[in-house]
Amino acid sequence: xxxxxxxxxxxxxxxxxxxxxxxxxxxxxxxxxxxxxxxxxxxxxxxxxxxxxxxxxxxxxxxxxxxxxxxxxxxxxxxxxxxxxxxxxxxxxxxxxxxxxxxxxxxxxxxxxxxxxxxxxxxxxxxxxxxxxxxxxxxxxxxxxxxxxxx
Numbered sequence: 544x545x546x547x548x549x550x551x552x553x554x555x556x557x558x559x560x561x562x563x564x565x566x567x568x569x570x571x572x573x574x575x576x577x578x579x580x581x582x583x584x585x586x587x588x589x590x591x592x593x594x595x596x597x598x599x600x601x602x603x604x605x606x607x608x609x610x611x612x613x614x615x616x617x618x619x620x621x622x623x624x625x626x627x628x629x630x631x632x633x634x635x636x637x638x639x640x641x642x643x644x645x646x647x648x649x650x651x652x653x654x655x656x657x658x659x660x661x662x663x664x665x666x667x668x669x670x671x672x673x674x675x676x677x678x679x680x681x682x683x684x685x686x687x688x689x690x691x692x693x694x
Contacts, residue, residue, distance in 0.1 A: 558612055560646045560677075562668065565609075568681025569626050572602060582608025582615060595687055597623035611677070612638060612645075629680035629688070636675045643670045655692040662692035 562568075565580050577584040585605045591597035602622040609618035611632045619631040634642060643661050646668065647653070653661040659673040667685060669678040669692065680688050 558645050560649045560668065562679040566630050566679050567627060569683060571625050572622050577604055577606055580609055581606035594623055596628050596684055599624050612642060627681065628684040629678060632677045634675045634677060639670060639672055639675055642677060646670055660692060664689050
């Protein structure tokens with residue numbers, strides 16, 4: 544058990560929170576190789592009315608086993624009208640403080656912070672605490688997320 548803890552600590556110590564290259568914002572689902580980055584994945588078509596960024600289509604790829612912050616995680620790739628707009632990566636509640644510290648070490652102080660999030664606008668990233676996850680978003684989604692975080 545100690546070996547697993549030490550291995551996880553070493554993996555998170557080398558963590559770089561910049562948006563992974565796998566997150567190709569603005570590009571179509573077909574340009575992403577989910578079989579290369581996920582242990583398994585499921586494509587779900589959702590109601591576009593549920594997402595402010597979508598007018599004609601809202602597709603989410605649930606990517607199980609995505610390597611992030613030292614572990615295999617669930618990453619939710621969200622596509623609006625055929626283009627990747629944002630990715631949520633679910634983490635454990637116990638990951639939140641070290642994850643936010645890693646973000647602050649890399650990006651500086653948050654541009655907006657509340658009890659439920661810390662947002663880093665220049666890097667289009669956030670740590671969410673009400674649902675433990677990291678958020679990365681592309682340019683098209685920036686006004687939506689940054690407007691919300693600025694309220």
